[in-house]
Structure formats: C-alpha cells, structure tokens
Amino acid sequence: MFELKLEKNWYDAMYKRSSVRAYTGAPDKEQLDRLGVLCRKLSWQGITVRMFKGPGLRSQIKGTDVYAVIVAKKGTPMELEGYMGEALVLEATAMGLGTCWLGAGFHMDVISRNVSLQNDEEVHCVISLGKANLPAFAPKRKDIVKVCGKTEEELAALGVWQKEAVLAARLAPSAINMQPWKITADRSSVAIEEPQFVLYKKYAALDRGIAMLHAAVGAYHAGREAIWKKNEEGYAMKA
Ligand SMILES: Cc1cc2nc3c(=O)[nH]c(=O)nc-3n(C[C@H](O)[C@H](O)[C@H](O)COP(=O)(O)O)c2cc1C
Known part of the structure; x- marks a missing residue:
C-alpha cells in the first residue's frame, strides 16, 4: 500500500503551493489530458x-468549474485518499495550476450523481483545479520543534532523508490548517502519527496521508524510496 511512482518535480511543488480559492479560468485541454492520465x-x-468539469463546487470557489473527486471503497484507509489526492495537487502545482482541497466546499448530491456513487463507496473530499489569480504565498505552519521535537540541525544529524522528509511533511496542507500530526524521526525511520489531542478529527487520517506523501517526496529528493508500515498511531516510513 502507498506504492506510487513519485515525480522529481513534486519536491519544488510542495515548497511553492498554497490553497487557491479564486481562479482566472479552468485548466486548458492539454492540462486536463495530462491530469486525466495521472488520475488513472x-x-x-x-x-x-x-476529474469533472461543470457544477459541483460551492460558491467559495470562484473562476473554475474543474475538480477532482476522490472516491474510496469503504474500509480503505483514509490516509490513502490524502496520499493519492496530494499527488494530484503536486502534479497540478508543477504544471502551474492552483488547487484547493475541499471537505465542505462541494455539493454532495451533485458529486454523488456525477460519480454514480455505489453503496460501498464514499467521497470525503474533492480538489478544485484551475488557473490561479494570485501567486502562491507561504502558509503558516507549526514550528519544526513543536511538530517533531527536534531542530533542523538535529534532524540533519540523523540523516539527510529524515530531515527532508520531516521538513516536507510539516508543510503539508490540512483541514482548517490544524496540522494534526506528531512526527518522530530516528536513525532508521520517520513516523507520522496522531497526537494525543486532536481538536478536529474528521479529516485527521486524510491529513496524515497528505503529510505522508510529502514525507515520501522529501525522502525521494534525498535519494531514498519510502516504504510505509502501519503502527498503532499512524504510519512509519523506512527509506
Ligand atoms: C482534508 C482537507 C479539507 C479541506 N477543506 C476545505 C474546505 O472545505 N474549504 C476551504 O476553503 N479549504 C479547505 N481546505 C484547505 C485548508 O484550509 C488549507 O489547506 C489549510 O488552511 C492550509 O493552507 P494551504 O493549503 O494554503 O497551505 C481543506 C484542506 C484539507 C487538507
């Protein structure tokens, strides 16, 4: 599980993306075709x-009617929704597009009809896609020591891939920017787990999956391939 061919240009995309809610237009045909290939x-x-083009997004998203729907078979770990969805976000960012994860910003009845949602399937999030009307800005994130108990220098002393993985995971987007993860790093692994107190649990596992994809892309940038294993509180990566 979580096997995915990562792309080198997703690394820069992680460092330059931020959510976009106002667009100047939908992606063009060539961009849609490329995104369609990735979706498969x-x-x-x-x-x-x-991918869909048409009604479905709520009015908080302006200027595009293109979105991706993440459909999950019931029982699939929610982390996988975050992992695969964020891959689409990073590829779209690398193509120069803006995106926004949406847990609430869509009309569920329209989406259910569009995807012909079956009884054994669920939709928790969609992702809007389009041409951003403003450049990305650096969004606020928790301090690295608060997130993983180590400074950047202490992480670097463990290894380059651990440092890259943790710094990348820290930047991951999350519902209401809650960043509901506890990251631990040692000489052989990086784990992304649920902290003791999570104020908003609904998307915590999906958020964790997004952070896991970021960590895997960070490690890949340092020349390592992530292998994830489930543990009690989340997932740990060896690379
Ligand atoms: C699972 C999930 C659900 C989200 N739902 C919404 C939403 O319904 N409406 C919205 O405007 N933003 C939504 N967001 C975007 C977050 O608010 C945003 O990612 C976070 O504030 C961090 O900012 P950044 O994406 O610019 O880095 C969601 C993000 C995630 C990961």
Missing part, C-alpha cells in the same frame, strides 16, 4: 480519482 495512475488500492 492514482486509481488503485481502493481509490478512484476522477
């Missing part, structure tokens, strides 16, 4: 990612 690659292990 992301659709496995219980997840299907499908």
Whole structure:
C-alpha cells in the first residue's frame, strides 16, 4: 500500500503551493489530458480519482468549474485518499495550476450523481483545479520543534532523508490548517502519527496521508524510496 511512482518535480511543488480559492479560468485541454492520465495512475488500492468539469463546487470557489473527486471503497484507509489526492495537487502545482482541497466546499448530491456513487463507496473530499489569480504565498505552519521535537540541525544529524522528509511533511496542507500530526524521526525511520489531542478529527487520517506523501517526496529528493508500515498511531516510513 502507498506504492506510487513519485515525480522529481513534486519536491519544488510542495515548497511553492498554497490553497487557491479564486481562479482566472479552468485548466486548458492539454492540462486536463495530462491530469486525466495521472488520475488513472492514482486509481488503485481502493481509490478512484476522477476529474469533472461543470457544477459541483460551492460558491467559495470562484473562476473554475474543474475538480477532482476522490472516491474510496469503504474500509480503505483514509490516509490513502490524502496520499493519492496530494499527488494530484503536486502534479497540478508543477504544471502551474492552483488547487484547493475541499471537505465542505462541494455539493454532495451533485458529486454523488456525477460519480454514480455505489453503496460501498464514499467521497470525503474533492480538489478544485484551475488557473490561479494570485501567486502562491507561504502558509503558516507549526514550528519544526513543536511538530517533531527536534531542530533542523538535529534532524540533519540523523540523516539527510529524515530531515527532508520531516521538513516536507510539516508543510503539508490540512483541514482548517490544524496540522494534526506528531512526527518522530530516528536513525532508521520517520513516523507520522496522531497526537494525543486532536481538536478536529474528521479529516485527521486524510491529513496524515497528505503529510505522508510529502514525507515520501522529501525522502525521494534525498535519494531514498519510502516504504510505509502501519503502527498503532499512524504510519512509519523506512527509506
Ligand atoms: C482534508 C482537507 C479539507 C479541506 N477543506 C476545505 C474546505 O472545505 N474549504 C476551504 O476553503 N479549504 C479547505 N481546505 C484547505 C485548508 O484550509 C488549507 O489547506 C489549510 O488552511 C492550509 O493552507 P494551504 O493549503 O494554503 O497551505 C481543506 C484542506 C484539507 C487538507
């Protein structure tokens, strides 16, 4: 699980993305075709990612009517929704597009009809996609020591891939920017787990999956390939 061919340009995308809610237009045809190819690659292990153009997004999203729906078979770990969805976000960012994860910003009845949602399937989030009307800005994140108990220098002393993985995971987007993860790093692994107190649990596992994809892309940038294993509180990566 969580096997995915990572792309080198997702690394820069992680460092330059921020959510976009106002767009100057939908992606053009060539961009849609490329994203469609990626959606097929992301659709496995219980997840299907499908692109739509038309009604479905709430009015908080302006200037585009293109979105991706993450459909999950019931029982699929929610982390996988975050992992595959964020791959689409990073690829779109690398293509120069803006995106926004949406847990509430869509009309569920329209989406259910569009995807012909079956009884054994669920949709928790969609992702809007389009041409951003403003450049990305650096969003606020918790201090690195608060997130993982180590400074950047202490992480670097463990290894380059651990440092890259933790710094990248810290930047991951999350619902209401809650960043509901506890990261631990040692000489052989990086774990992304649920902290003791999570104020908003609804998307915590999906958020964790997004942070896991970031960590994997960070480690890949340092020349390592992540292998994830479930533990009691989340997932740990060896690379
Ligand atoms: C699972 C999830 C659900 C989200 N739902 C919404 C939403 O319904 N409406 C919205 O405007 N933003 C939504 N967001 C975007 C977050 O508010 C945003 O990612 C976070 O504030 C961090 O900012 P950044 O994405 O610019 O880095 C969601 C993000 C995630 C990961």
